[in-house]
Amino acid sequence: MIKLFSHIREILLAECEPVGIRRKERMKDVHSLSDAWLLVKDDQILDFGKMDDLTCYLNTHGIYPTEEINCTGRLIFPAFADSHTHLVFTATREQEFVDKINGLTYEEIAARGGGILNSAEKLAHATEEELLESAMQRINEVMQTGTGALEIKSGYGLSMEGELKILRVIKSIKEKNILPVKATFLGAHAYPRMYKENHTAYLDLLRHELLPNIAAEQLADYMDVFCEANYFSVQEMELLLEAAAKYGLKPKVHVNQFNSLGGIVAAVKHQALSVDHLEVVTYDDIESLKSSNTIATLLPGCSLFINIPFAPARELIDAGVAVALASDYNPGSAPSGNMQLVMSLACMRMKMLPEEALIASTIHGAAAMEMQHQIGTITPGKKANFIITHPVSSITYLPYAFGTNHVSSLYIYGRRMV
Ligand code: NIG
Ligand code: FE
Numbered sequence: 001m002i003k004l005f006s007h008i009r010e011i012l013l014a015e016c017e018p019v020g021i022r023r024k025e026r027m028k029d030v031h032s033l034s035d036a037w038l039l040v041k042d043d044q045i046l047d048f049g050k051m052d053d054l055t056c057y058l059n060t061h062g063i064y065p066t067e068e069i070n071c072t073g074r075l076i077f078p079a080f081a082d083s084h085t086h087l088v089f090t091a092t093r094e095q096e097f098v099d100k101i102n103g104l105t106y107e108e109i110a111a112r113g114g115g116i117l118n119s120a121e122k123l124a125h126a127t128e129e130e131l132l133e134s135a136m137q138r139i140n141e142v143m144q145t146g147t148g149a150l151e152i153k154s155g156y157g158l159s160m161e162g163e164l165k166i167l168r169v170i171k172s173i174k175e176k177n178i179l180p181v182k183a184t185f186l187g188a189h190a191y192p193r194m195y196k197e198n199h200t201a202y203l204d205l206l207r208h209e210l211l212p213n214i215a216a217e218q219l220a221d222y223m224d225v226f227c228e229a230n231y232f233s234v235q236e237m238e239l240l241l242e243a244a245a246k247y248g249l250k251p252k253v254h255v256n257q258f259n260s261l262g263g264i265v266a267a268v269k270h271q272a273l274s275v276d277h278l279e280v281v282t283y284d285d286i287e288s289l290k291s292s293n294t295i296a297t298l299l300p301g302c303s304l305f306i307n308i309p310f311a312p313a314r315e316l317i318d319a320g321v322a323v324a325l326a327s328d329y330n331p332g333s334a335p336s337g338n339m340q341l342v343m344s345l346a347c348m349r350m351k352m353l354p355e356e357a358l359i360a361s362t363i364h365g366a367a368a369m370e371m372q373h374q375i376g377t378i379t380p381g382k383k384a385n386f387i388i389t390h391p392v393s394s395i396t397y398l399p400y401a402f403g404t405n406h407v408s409s410l411y412i413y414g415r416r417m418v
């Protein structure tokens with residue numbers, strides 16, 4: 001099956017070779033091709049070129065497309081790779097939304113028994129089937145706005161049964177093979193009430209009981225810890241990362257959301273794939289990141305929703321840190337998985353240029369899930385995972401005209417999903 005996408009206004013991130021992280025000025029380099037064609041064979045990108053050369057190309061290669069899709073006026077670019085979500089959960093938390101309107105902070109709501117513990121209590125009563133059904137609805141929802149790959153965290157179980165349940169749901173999502181998915185174990189999301197005064201016992205449960213079971217069932221690719229005041233200390237995080245490393249789970253951690261405790265420096269030391277949030281960063285944090293391979297994953301939807309500072313993207317990029325953008329889709333701090341909104345917020349509130357926001361949401365998101373060789377650019381041999389927009393003038397129009405869905409169709413593994 002060969003599909004021909006013809007008369008494309010512009011293909012963005014059209015790269016002949018698979019490319020990885022771009023730092024500083026290079027983060028503005030979006031290679032593009034105008035008045036272009038794209039060929040897809042089964043689930044892969046076969047090639048691309050200029051319309052002028054199409055007939056010659058097809059003749060020389062003896063290619064007879066089975067279908068032609070006319071893309072006049074439209075852009076094609078890689079599907080969004082959302083590398084930080086918590087989209088397996090059971091209940092939304094709109095009451096906390098009202099509490100916030102009435103003046104309570106995220107931390108005050110958590111202290112009153114809301115927040116993560118509230119979600120964990122509700123998840124304890126849900127079955128795997130129910131969780132899978134609601135997660136699939138959310139996946140369908142985020143595909144409508146262009147998401148073509150996901151990282152999904154546990155972290156609303158906070159018990160042996162609960163964490164295994166949520167990770168098994170993520171495994172079932174993976175097995176459906178609808179889109180590329182990575183799973184992250186976030187048992188260290190918050191201390192359950194019964195362990196409030198006995199951290200050691202919970203850390204032991206995570207290290208000595210949960211991790212071996214997770215490894216035996218191959219339920220996780222990465223290890224996450226919410227390193228924050230009133231959650232997990234830097235020392236506790238390090239203990240957990242060391243334990244996870246024995247099972248081959250690399251760190252992807254929540255750090256510096258409200259306070260800079262030294263979690264970034266420690267995570268870099270443990271060769272974290274990514275450090276996520278970073279609404280509060282210090283000079284030392286930036287220094288340690290810029291000379292590392294650790295990706296800084298910024299989550300502007302969370303800043304908007306819980307009204308906290310936006311991460312200093314400009315400073316990070318200019319210093320040479322690798323920056324990705326993700327949605328943080330979760331019921332408490334970012335109840336949206338819309339990556340177009342994330343791109344708009346990055347431009348409007350974090351001073352990222354549209355090209356930088358695009359790279360951060362595609363190839364850098366893919367790299368933050370170690371999938372940069374399969375997805376994240378339009379490259380021959382990579383998976384045919386891309387977005388076709390409605391007719392628009394340029395990539396700049398997308399984050400500019402915020403709040404509108406610019407996705408006309410989404411292809412994943414060469415199949416039209418939207
Ligand atoms: O990334 N900060 C920690 N975890 C999530 C929020 C989880 C929740 O409030 O349910 C986050 O913002
Ligand atoms: Fe998160």
